[in-house]
Amino acid sequence: MHSASYRVVSHGSYAALEYDDSAKLGLTHALDPPAGSWPLRVVVIGAGYVGAVAAAGLAQLGHQVVCVDREPRRIAMWRALRPPLHEPQLPELVRDGTARGCLRFAVTATRALRKCDAVVVAVGTPMLPDGSVDLAQVEAAVEEVASCAPAGTTVIVKSTVPPGTCARLTRRLQALRRGEILVAANPEFLRQGFAVRDFIAPSRTVVGIDDRRAEQCVRVLYRGIDAPFVVTDFVSAELIKYAANAYLAMRISFINEIARLCDALDADIADVALGIGLDPRIGVEAMKPGLGFGGSCLPKDLRGLLDVGKRADVPLPLASAVRAVNDEQVAYVVRRISVALAGLEGRRIAVLGATFKVGTDDLRISQALELVRCLASAGAHVCVYDPVAGDELPGQLGGIAACACSAEAAAAEADAVILATPWPQLIGALSRIKARMRGAVFCDARNAVDPGTIRSAGLLYLGVGRPLSSKAVQPSRLAV
């Protein structure tokens, strides 16, 4: 077990992470509950990417978990052990929890809420058109808890919410239940595609509280998980999530900006990124150039942070620039493809991969789909194939592009093929697509394949920030 525990300690005007003496015994023992309160009876509200993973993970830790979702179809699929979403290792975890009787799924929460110790809120917090955060789902979930949960229940807010939300929810619960229900802010940092691994071995657990009993409940909830605990106030915990995502987004925009410079100077971003990232103060993670960041989190949370800054009257020019670079990235890649094809009007283009990244079937705010829209609006005939996206893809394309049933079919008679989401099965199919194409342009929009292999197949390799032809000097990174 991890023996260290950390706490944000205030030193006048600044805060620092310090070893927490009171929790020296570690995560499992320092704040153990009295005998009899293990395992906890947990209700998880929301059976999406975060809720389902939390529910199955908590059942694995030994708790009695009921996972509820207002979408009957989602619940029916979970009950039938036919996952409604793609997340590696999750089906096995759900099957195991269900078989051991630790995990159940329900459409309504009322019954489970009447006999629970903790409620994990994992509902959506979508972005409103003005960039602010829609908290309606969180508020509805908390109202439901207030109406049925027993005194002493802790509401653990895993949904990403703007600073100030948990304090507001606490005031609302105070008004309805006179302090009988506690709140903990517990932002989630999982990565889709690695969500189960990230649940079991998180980099840290962040807990925002205004009452030590809520902290105790969260510690019991995660008993058995070996990770540093950062205990702080509500608003700091909420801000940690937004700042973390803004920082990750900043790294992506930064490396995309440098990649554009590489294109102009004929430098190779793969070597440049490695040379930068090997500095231990920087690191190589999240330094991959490509189409920019998408998905349901980074774009939404960056906008959320900008909205928080606006409301607090604090300009956030760096965050604004991160967003501006990202907003331009797909158009940048499309311009380069257009130059390679001498125009896009009437060109046949295959786009391979549509999910916002590898490892998930999630199409929300996918840069690959934005790429399809850009190409189609420039007059190209686009055909898309994704090995995992499923039935939702045609609806998302809205008639602007065709859907193919294989990479080879998408590439048939294509002037150019674009690898937009580098699923391994797509990379595996690349050797077969050249024969199907009528043109010879291959755009590696995620810098995921070896340029030499593409060139030796007789195709023009167009990466992001990568030289158009092979260089005399072989990259030193091969020796690393």
Ligand code: NAD
């Ligand atoms: P999701 O849309 O996949 O799932 C949310 C689920 O909540 C939906 O199935 C919806 O039907 C259900 N729901 C909404 N209101 C409900 C209610 N009152 N009762 C029952 N069910 C209800 O969303 P997600 O991707 O799991 O994200 C959930 C939250 O976690 C968001 O705030 C998100 O920003 C945050 N988050 C997401 C990720 C990620 O990688 N997806 C990572 C970290 C944090």
